[in-house]
Amino acid sequence: MRLSQLFAPTLREDPAEADVASHRLLLRAAFIRQVAAGVYTTLPLGLRTMRKIEAIVREEMDAAGAQEIRMPILLPAEPWKTTGRFDLYGELLFKLVDRHGREMILGPTQEEVVTPLVAGEQPSYRDLPLNLYQIEWKYRDEFRPRFGLLRGREFLMKDAYSFDRDEEGMVRSYQVMYDAYRRVFDRCGLRYVIVEADPGQIGGGVNHEFMARAEVGEDLFVECERGDYLADTEAARPMPPEPAAPGERAALEVLDTPDTPTIEGLTRLLGVPASRTLKCILFDAGGRTVAVLVPGDREVAVPKLERLFFPTPVRPFEDADFAERGFVKGYVGPQGMPEDVLILADHSVRAGADWVTGANEPDRHVRGANTPRDFRVDRYEDLVEIREGDRCPRCGGTLRIGRSIVVGHIYQLHTKYSEPLKATFIDEDGIAKPFQMGCYGIGISRIMAAAAEQYHDEAGLAWPRALAPFEIVVLIANRDDERVVTEAERIYRELLDRGAEAVIDDRAVAAGVKFTDADLIGYPVQVVVGRRGLEAGEVDLKLRATGERSRAPLPDAVSVALDLLSRAP
RNA sequence: CGGGACGUGGCGCAGUUUGGUAGCGCGCAGCGUUCGGGACGCUGAGGUCGCGGGUUCAAGUCCCGCCGUCCCGACCA
Incomplete structure (x- = not known):
């Protein structure tokens, strides 16, 4: 392919709409x-x-x-x-x-x-x-x-x-x-x-x-x-934490917590870490109410919940659901849940005790909630969104x-x-x-x-050989010099004859433009034919991936270029 | 769909605050000089300022509506 004929309008500046x-x-x-x-x-x-x-x-x-x-x-x-x-x-x-x-x-x-x-x-x-x-x-x-x-x-x-x-x-x-x-x-x-x-x-x-x-x-x-x-x-699925050691549990106590429907507000008001609070999130699964318990510092992984009920659709409670089914948004707790509510808890809930959680009435929370004394858990499942630092389920190592x-x-x-x-x-x-x-x-x-994304640098793309649009560009650095053009054309022809996917930059533009475009488009190998090199009987080569430059005597230009190509990623 | 920003020659942008001759760089065309990492000079073409309505003597600029594009979020291969 001749670049003078290729429809390849490169842009000098970054387009405004592109970010990545x-x-x-x-x-x-x-x-x-x-x-x-x-x-x-x-x-x-x-x-x-x-x-x-x-x-x-x-x-x-x-x-x-x-x-x-x-x-x-x-x-x-x-x-x-x-x-x-x-x-x-x-x-x-x-x-x-x-x-x-x-x-x-x-x-x-x-x-x-x-x-x-x-x-x-x-x-x-x-x-x-x-x-x-x-x-x-x-x-x-x-x-x-x-x-x-x-x-x-x-x-x-x-x-x-x-x-x-x-x-x-x-x-x-x-x-x-x-x-x-x-x-x-x-x-x-x-x-x-x-x-x-x-x-x-x-x-x-x-x-x-x-x-x-x-x-x-x-x-x-x-x-x-x-x-x-x-x-x-x-x-x-993170490795479940160790269950809390058995032992004495605090008594259940009701607290006045005006205007604190969020975990964040609760931790500020009571001075307890979020991990000591118990989140009770309500979902509807095909008409049935499902309460999901996770520690206050964790999020429910909804896809995991959906898979548990598949093919029954699961959706989080909307404001209307709270009113209709008698729950107080922002103050839900697992104590005294009606029998028909399914209570699921993440394994991590086993690791805690004496929970701070909603009291099921406006502006009230409880402290010292414990299962099974104060609330029941129907099933323990894996329900939390994983996060950095959780433990590997195979070996207990840290997850990244x-x-x-x-x-x-x-x-x-x-x-x-x-x-x-x-x-x-x-x-x-x-x-x-x-x-x-x-x-x-x-x-x-x-x-x-x-x-x-994986193969680029500041100058542009740097394709692995298997995906490059062309493998080798033959760059004519001095278009006005007949010998340069002749040699470049010869090298280009030979590369094609030897089965390489080559392109020749024969455009009537400044050499600098060709260099910049070659780096931008990302051909794995560049062969530069110019007056300077010809005078020494050489061509210049560049491996785009590493930026490595080399020279080859004119007669060997093709084989050296192919050799370089075989070393491209 | 919620939040934010932007829309002005092909591309990147200024001009909008404070209404009054539509600009800059790159690119493009012609001529000349250049010619190994985006050269230089001269000449030139190219814009219903996203669209529609309104205010005004006058709108790129102010107001209303719509469309488009991007970013964050929700959602998702």
Whole structure:
């Protein structure tokens, strides 16, 4: 490719709308342009990088026995109502109505399409296992698109779906994908971790997230300092603390605490640490009242609670609920809870005693609350949001929190979709059974942004070889010198002949512009052909990743450049 | 959806406080000089100041409404 012909309008200054490095640099280096909030055009350079990611994914998916198909983006809403995801996704779904008044959506994933597709062929157990995948645009009407490609409303995703006759097969298919995913992210050169995660709106059971480490990442994970535990913060379960030693307990005492509905106010008024207070948070789970107890310095992890009640929806009490069900907002305590209220406590509550908590009347709290004397706990569960410093569930070591970008997520779905969609196969015993399914996503466009986050410096992008739009740039430093141009063209030709993805910067711009653009776009290797070098019979080379510069005699320029490329990350 | 900010040539910004000729840098076009890390001179093109309404002799500037974009939060791959 000749840069004089490439549509690559680089920007000299940082665009006003971009904040994070990947967004800023992908715009400046002419990989993408914004069209609307969370919607982007991919320019030639960006397209090349994205296709490299696609190619890696295709190769690994095909090698793992998956078959590529292409499904529509525009989908009827009906099957989504059948599986319940129409309401579950809610506002996050892009919805539209066609001229006949039919409800349609733009697909955020495609379980509702692929499941009937496979079931429609009335397959036999002999046709299984089956794994179908596609690489297509996905749509989610995010509340707040941000960080460029990292959270767009339109994004390119590889989604795969496995169909098995039994759970054992499904787990096997899952494992095959798990291994394929590791190869994909290894080949992309990403620094990543694999964690147990929360299934979110896809639902189902066992699932893993592949998280690219990044300071700007929106997803938090915990890792043990000793390296034996990794988990998404939403799924992480800290080691429960030691139960409080048995012994004498304080008497229950009612205190006047006017105008202190918050833990913060309470600690100030009474001079006790928040960890000695007991938070009693009320939820509604399908009409039933659920009280959740956690120490005052901790937060309830709502996703954990939701999983406990899945598929029954759980929501926090609203103001009206308090009044209707006879609770005093800001002064709720577990003592004297009605029998039909389910009281759940986090394991950490076991570690405390003589709690300060709400008295269930306005402007009053109690001190010295103890279970089972003063209140009951129906069940102890893991219900707190994990935080830095919690103990590792495996070894008791200290847990740290890291930030990351989720680039892949795989799920064991069991019959979550096949059952409601009545998607069955005929088993060996002649009986129709629902498929055991798994689904597997990779954010293609997000990988490009995640890699940009991991591979950049002040000067611009510095792609790992596998993702670079071009591998080598041949830079003509003196365009007016015929010998320089001739040599540069010769080196460029030879590089192409030897299979390198080379580009020649033959633009009629100052050499400085070419250097700056080369650093900004991030070709792994730069070959500079100029008068100064030619006079010494040499070309200059630069390895973008390290900034390392070297020289090579003219006749060896091509092989030295290729050698340097092979050393690129 | 709650809080905040912004919207002025292609890009980055000033001008809005105190209403009165629409500016700067970069980029773009032409000519000349330059030519190894974003050169220089001269000439030139390019703006319904996000949109609509209102106040005023007069609105980029004041008022009202809307739209768009970004940041924080809630939510989420």
